Amino acid sequence: MAPDLRLEPWSDGDLELELRGNTAEMKVFLGGEEPADAIVARHKRFLELPVTGAGQMFRIALPDAPGVGSVGYWEREWQGEQVYEMGWHVLPEYQGRGLASAAVRLAAAHARTHGRHRHAHAYPKVVNGPSNGVCRKAGFTLLGEADFEFPKGTLIRCNDWRRDLRVAAGMEVTQASGHEV
Numbered sequence: 001m002a003p004d005l006r007l008e009p010w011s012d013g014d015l016e017l018e019l020r021g022n023t024a025e026m027k028v029f030l031g032g033e034e035p036a037d038a039i040v041a042r043h044k045r046f047l048e049l050p051v052t053g054a055g056q057m058f059r060i061a062l063p064d065a066p067g068v069g070s071v072g073y074w075e076r077e078w079q080g081e082q083v084y085e086m087g088w089h090v091l092p093e094y095q096g097r098g099l100a101s102a103a104v105r106l107a108a109a110h111a112r113t114h115g116r117h118r119h120a121h122a123y124p125k126v127v128n129g130p131s132n133g134v135c136r137k138a139g140f141t142l143l144g145e146a147d148f149e150f151p152k153g154t155l156i157r158c159n160d161w162r163r164d165l166r167v168a169a170g171m172e173v174t175q176a177s178g179h180e181v
């Protein structure tokens with residue numbers, strides 16, 4: 001059965017969720033634990049996304065748990081095209097029950113409705129099994145491998161997954177919970 005989750009627009013109180021996700025375990029494929037000021041800076045960028053129209057970040061909420069992870073999209077240039085990049089995390093105690101892939105489908109539906117670009121990309125490290133699994137389950141197509149800079153100054157070997165936001169219109173509502181965002 002599809003998970004009963006909803007997406008809430010990122011708000012000031014969600015800094016705490018980002019800080020909770022800043023553990024060695026959660027950041028094993030993302031360069032390790034981050035300094036708190038890097039998290040605060042990213043949180044501010046998340047808050048700015050809908051203000052500038054560049055994207056939207058969400059908190060993933062369950063009926064009995066208001067914050068179990070995050071998902072969202074933001075603009076970037078990729079190989080000469082303006083696209084969305086998507087990113088996500090789900091706290092360890094909530095992993096393995098389809099939450100991330102359902103949340104990504106809902107966020108992609110939001111990008112299709114409210115966004116201005118046709119394609120969303122995701123760049124999980126080649127060795128990040130769960131995140132590559134999320135891409136596969138959430139309707140992305142694997143284009144190949146690419147070198148990607150993350151964090152700044154470090155090149156990592158990633159998969160380039162792309163989702164055509166115009167395809168599969170309407171599918172997300174039945175695939176996830178029906179809570180539109």
Ligand SMILES: CC(C)(COP(=O)(O)OP(=O)(O)OC[C@H]1O[C@@H](n2cnc3c(N)ncnc32)[C@H](O)[C@@H]1OP(=O)(O)O)[C@@H](O)C(=O)NCCC(=O)NCCS
Nearest residue numbers: 026088089090095096097098099100101124129130131133
């Ligand atoms: C990636 C992450 C969000 C996945 O969350 P989740 O809610 O457990 O994901 P889902 O349950 O929706 O789907 C994960 C899929 O990957 C599969 N998977 C898990 N580990 C895997 C592995 N090592 N190799 C291949 N597939 C794997 C799962 O089996 C599942 O597919 P299935 O339902 O068909 O079995 C979570 O692990 C996380 O937050 N990781 C840390 C942060 C991170 O790496 N974010 C991504 C940055 S690119």
